[in-house]
Amino acid sequence: MKYKKYFRKTSLKQKGVGDLFLEEVNKKKPKVFLEIGVFHGVTARNVCELLYNIYGSDFKYIGIDLFEKNDENKSELIPNTQFSNPIKKFYFNYIKRQNPYSKEAVENLLKKFNKNVTLLKGNSNKILKNIDMKKIDYVFLDGGHDYKTVMNDLIYSKEVILNGGTVLCDDYDLSQAPGVKKAIDDFIKQNNFSCKFFYNYRFAKIEK
Template sequence: MFWRLKYKTWGMDHGLSKRGDVLLKIINQRKPRHFLEIGVFTGVTAKNICMLLKKLHGNDYSYIGIDLFEEIDNEQVADEKAPKILQTAQCLIESVYKFLEGYNVRLYKGNSTDLLKNISGIDTVDFVFLDGGHSYNTVYSDLSALTKYVRKDVTILCDDYAGIASVTEAINDFAKDHGFKVVIHDNPSVWKFAEIIR
């Protein structure tokens, strides 16, 4: 059956809407079965990924998502420069589970770097999308934990390269410190996808 790789937003004002098609295309090329996303937020990308995995593998796939799953505070919502999605975002773990109902999903609440070592099945993951905390230290420590706990042949794709200085620097430093390569996957926005090649 013909199926277009079109990133859906379910009417939400979503940051990945301009580059989501490119993300889906990369995932479709690699055809992973066990996916890990760090930084789930409302689950919009998670749902796009689950739909694709289901098309590719029927019921034989899994999605693991890690996030702080915290309530957005009123101050953030009141800031007029804040993205519109914050006003309506449902990002508590219960809401995200509900939004992803019907898919093979496991969600973990907490700090990604701390959680990674205790996630069962982490050794079966074959694609990681890193889009969690965007500070230098969080990106660097997530990458360090990932390379410790996921298999060597796993795709590790990071969001927001080039668009956010702390993310770009952490990825570049991490790759340099470990002798890994960074490959940029271009897309129509300033926030690029960077793949870590080990």
């Protein structure tokens, strides 16, 4: 399946990276997928399309995001949500009348799958405590990029790995966010998990 951009922003924008990501997910064919860091929902929509092709309506996608910048989360890395493309600006401001970085806009992008999708607004440092990780088969970890947040996300995802699932982390070797690499390195060392890197050390795939 080809990764589509749905006229929005995504961190998987470089040529071929989205397709490679979908190939990876397709290898494991997860039934219950968790994305930490949804942003405009482009990856969410692509994952739902992929899982729908495999399972019909019998899959689940759960997405967590702050969906806003405020005083509590100002230390987290949130990509620029503004478009430089004037056509996209016009489309969202005057036609859709939506902020694409909002829970409502992502729900709208995913409305075709509304029975399969749960979107949770808030900080993963708080929200993951309330998720039954036993039920998750695959985690795409692409939320907060500081050491403590990534480590917390990984600790909660440990159960997924122990149950034979996969945790795929984005931005492993990102110079602006060295905490991601450090947290992943510490986590795999502490737990003796296997980790494979690909796309020039952009992705780190952690499994048992």
